[in-house]
Amino acid sequence: KNQVEQSPQSLIILEGKNCTLQCNYTVSPFSNLRWYKQDTGRGPVSLTIMTFSENTKSNGRYTATLDADTKQSSLHITASQLSDSASYICVVSGGDKIIFGKGTRLHILP
Amino acid sequence: KAGVTQTPRYLIKTRGQQVTLSCSPISGHRSVSWYQQTPGQGLQFLFEYFSETQRNKGNFPGRFSGRQFSNSRSEMNVSTLELGDSALYLCASRATGGLMNTEAFFGQGTRLTVV
Numbered sequence: 001k002n003q004v005e006q007s008p009q010s011l012i013i014l015e016g017k018n019c020t021l022q023c024n025y026t027v028s029p030f031s032n033l034r035w036y037k038q039d040t041g042r043g044p045v046s047l048t049i050m051t052f053s054e055n056t057k058s059n060g061r062y063t064a065t066l067d068a069d070t071k072q073s074s075l076h077i078t079a080s081q082l083s084d085s086a087s088y089i090c091v092v093s094g095g096d097k098i099i100f101g102k103g104t105r106l107h108i109l110p
Numbered sequence: 111k112a113g114v115t116q117t118p119r120y121l122i123k124t125r126g127q128q129v130t131l132s133c134s135p136i137s138g139h140r141s142v143s144w145y146q147q148t149p150g151q152g153l154q155f156l157f158e159y160f161s162e163t164q165r166n167k168g169n170f171p172g173r174f175s176g177r178q179f180s181n182s183r184s185e186m187n188v189s190t191l192e193l194g195d196s197a198l199y200l201c202a203s204r205a206t207g208g209l210m211n212t213e214a215f216f217g218q219g220t221r222l223t224v225v
Contacts, residue, residue, distance in 0.1 A: 043218050046214070046215075089152070091153075
């Protein structure tokens, strides 16, 4: 069964700290993996996209990694800011399928 | 360049009614896809339209339908509303067809509440 599992479901950290969000998938065949950030009340915004041959991609303080062998991805946020409070959604595409994870809800406290 | 515009932003309907949601993609984009987002299920793909033709469809009942106009604007219709249809409906715009490798730009969504 094609699935995308994200962990943790929610996370609370202090401003300035780092954190890592996880995404495990069983989608096959695999085309690409995207991380989206969704602020409350807004649509998702793309952070990174990685194909099979890429194992890391950065976008400012956001760094995504991909291990296609173990079918795992992580999103690392460095020096968190209050504006990082949002849901982070992992999306895996392959064949004719797009499978969304349920997201990790991140809360940054001052 | 204007982003993806969805109207209305909020909507309250009663069970059994029908509803039509609208999405205007980014100028020049020809692909529009629709998604339902609920706390329990996350984002789920409804369908994609490209050049006025439905190209892909998710696993939703026939009560959910859509169309795309020649100017690429798209509408989604839900008939015989059920309480479980309460959700945030998101529209995504892509420059070309194909859900797999083309970046999607999302609108802010329409929050539908069925009472």
